Amino acid sequence: MRIVLHIGLPVCGADRLQSVLDDKRGALAKAGVLYSGLGRLNHTKLYMAVSDPGHIDPLRFARGFASSRTQEALRDRVAEDLAAEVKRAAPDVLVLSALQLSTLPNAGELRRLRALLAPLSDEIEVVAHVDEQARMLVRHYEAAVLDGRRADLGQELGLIGTSDWRKAALADWGRIDPMQNGFPEVQAAPHWLDLPALTAHWQGVFGPGRMRLRPYDEELFASDRVTEELAAMIGVDLPLGKADPAPVPPRPSAETIARGRALNLVFEKLMAQGRIIPRQLQSRFMEEVSIDGSPIGAGALTALSEHFAPANAALAEARPEIEAALRPEMPDEPWSEAEVTHGFRATQYAAAALPRIDMVTAELRRRQQEAQKAHINGTEMSQPDKLSATAEKLMSPRAKENFHHLRTGRFAPHNRLGRVNEEEIAAAFTEVAPRTLPEGRSGNVIVGCMKNEAPYILEWVAYHRMIGVDNFLIYTNDCTDGTDALLDRLQEMGVLQHRDNTEWKGNSPQQYALNKSLKEPVIKNADWVIHIDVDEFINIRCGNGRLEDFFERVPDATNVAMTWRLFGHNGVTELNRDLVIEQFDDAAPKYCPKPHTAWGFKTMTKNIGAYEKFSCHRPNKLDETLRDRVQWVNGSGQVMTDKYKDNGWRSDLKTIGYDLLQLNHYALRSAESFLIKRQRGRALHVDRSIGINYWVRMDWGGNRDVTIKRNVPRVRAEMERLLADPTLRRIHDEGYAWHRAKADELHETPEFQELYAQALETKLTEMERVAFALALDMES
Secondary structure, three states: OEEEEEOOOOOOOHHHHHHHHHHOHHHHHHOOEEEOOOOOOOOHHHHHHHOOOOOOOHHHHHHOOOOHHHHHHHHHHHHHHHHHHHHHHOOOEEEEEOHHHHHOOOHHHHHHHHHHHOOOOOOEEEEEEEOOHHHHHHHHHHHHHHOOOOOOOHHHHOOOOOOOHHHHHHHHOOOOEHHHOEOHHHHOOOHHHOHHHHHHHHHHHHOOOOEEEEEOOHHHHHOOOHHHHHHHHHOOOOOOOOOOOOOOOOOOOHHHHHHHHHHHHHHHHHHHOOOOOOHHHHHHHHHHOOOOOOOOOHHHHHHHHHHHHHHHHHHHHHOHHHOHHHOOOOOOOOOOOOOOOOOOOHHHHHHHHHHHHHHHHHHHHHHHHHHHHHHHOOOOOOOHHHOOHHHHHHOOHHHHHHHHHHOOOOOOOEOOOOOOOOOOOOOOOOOOOOOOOOOOOOEEEEEEEEOOOHHHHHHHHHHHHHOOOOEEEEEEOOOOOOHHHHHHHHHHOOOOEEEEOOOOOOOOHHHHHHHHHOOOHHHHOEEEEEEOOOOEEEEEOOOOOOHHHHHHHOOOOOEEEEEEEEEOOOOOOOOOOOOHHHHOOEEOOOEOOOOOOOOEEEEEEEOOOOEEEEOOOOEEEEOHHHHHHOOEEOOOOOEOOHHHHOOOOEOOOOOOOOOOEEEEEOOOOOHHHHHHHHHHOOOOOOOOOOOHHHHHHHOOOOEEOOHHHHHHHHHHHHHHHHHOOHHHHHHHHHHHHHHHHHHHHHHOOHHHHHHHHHHHHOOOOHHHHHHHHHHOHHHO
């Protein structure tokens, strides 16, 4: 087996390559190439595992691996995971990619990296993408300022003429002050601009000829032909086809960077006073002070280009494939920092932002004090004997290690998020008669896929009709419980449209159905298109609980990320006829960034023609001419970061919000319902089973949320109206009877009875559940 180790460079398209590598995993695997699942996209764990134990970098600090002990445990874990992955896949080529690896300054770190990979293969090839230094520097400078850099470009310009750029840039590498964002990766000059020195550094450890340099071409990387570069990087002829083109995000203006740097200097003083400005808050401030204008031009750094020109010429002669990438820009006026306009003053802005900073600081201090108090009182749950008896019995060593590592960090779940009081039970929402749509319009439309969901369909349809959904387009495949017959009858009654999807093709029946739906008039003529499943309920937590109440609060929104709130089985073991929204009110905490499924979202999309394709969680393939019209908001009505216009299917610390809308996700329902779901498989991932790992990931509780129950009276009324049709009632009753008989049958099957007993035994705390879920094989 051969290992291709892609190390960046930073700001040279690594994120694009990683995204396409992830998208093409299946095709790569068929060709004998394994793109490691170690972190899915950027393999930062590999970088954190080998960096100097005494050097605390931003990633290790933020993710809780700052100490040498936790880093050593991470290194052992990474080695185990890679070995297991290679054993399972038996690939011809293993691809690893972490853009931060190129910033490792010490030979000892590279030797540690080589030692970690050597048990897998001694055939290791290092690959780096490079660009001309002035272009790399301006992009690096922009990113660093947005991350908190305080020095201007004079820092690098002052090194021009030095005989050893790398040595001069590393002079301040040992100065680290994490509490004031004093990381040299952010604050110092980039030593990796010296490409000959970088090459010698890596080949000195991995061996002569073991490092290849590839040219970075921004236009090529954004195009559908980027797969050609992937094949060249991996060094094999791969039938990868073409990739979806990627938009090139606009660079920040020179004035935005000047404003950001001025703000960073003020923030430095605030942090010196004890205030805490985490990276998420820092990013939000930078977005708020941005202003349109031209970015910094690389031609303004001609002096830097001239400094590196002799070394670049020698490098290009030895490696002609990178010659074009090393050509400098045409000279321009020498760089000077842009002037700020519109009366912007960093001190005034920081003063206005101070209440937010103080609120975040107080919350972080409170958590630190709680952890410290727990430690002093001997109640700190990091001790192995403080795990629950169930966790001690069920959790693997990896899961227990996760528990110890994560429980006091930013991934520890809690319910202190947002404004809505979950215990508040208001009066039942009033009914609203179905609206009359303009001729030719289909209004708010749900498109969904179902398989063997007969007992649950009427409640789901009635609920969503009552909150303002006008039409439904439902696809089914391979049903045996009467789901298709029930939907056919609803279609005859004019309630929805049903399509048979049994002859689906491709990777999943769900994606095949979504592709077909785009040709349907009901979708073409929709106002809003919503893709959700029958175990998901849109919980409008404002006004009269209808879509129109939410839309009034987000008049400019074109896409709504409806973040899941996961509801567990709530102690309900037996399948019964009670409403789902009435039975299950025990939920995950609102703050639950891990595991990644907890904050997954589905998208409600306004039909303005901005996207060409619908996928499970979101629309894709944005029409660039409509980019400026697209506005994504979260469940609190807040505008999300621009990255979601192009990709992303889960909320994060900057974008989570439940105040106005959430998507109640009843993935399990009762324990017997879970058995039946396990037996039939999944609509999207037909090749995956649903075992105890799915139960662990979805059986959340401990946080009561009854806000959806205000809909119960109008849902019952609508169901009675529908069930007045005797044919529909008969089919509905037969569907329930089928599921009751199936549950009884599965209880008689040893495999499923064992799973049932194991599920009911798996009673975990929130932190134990997070740790357990992250350790499961399905997570990677």
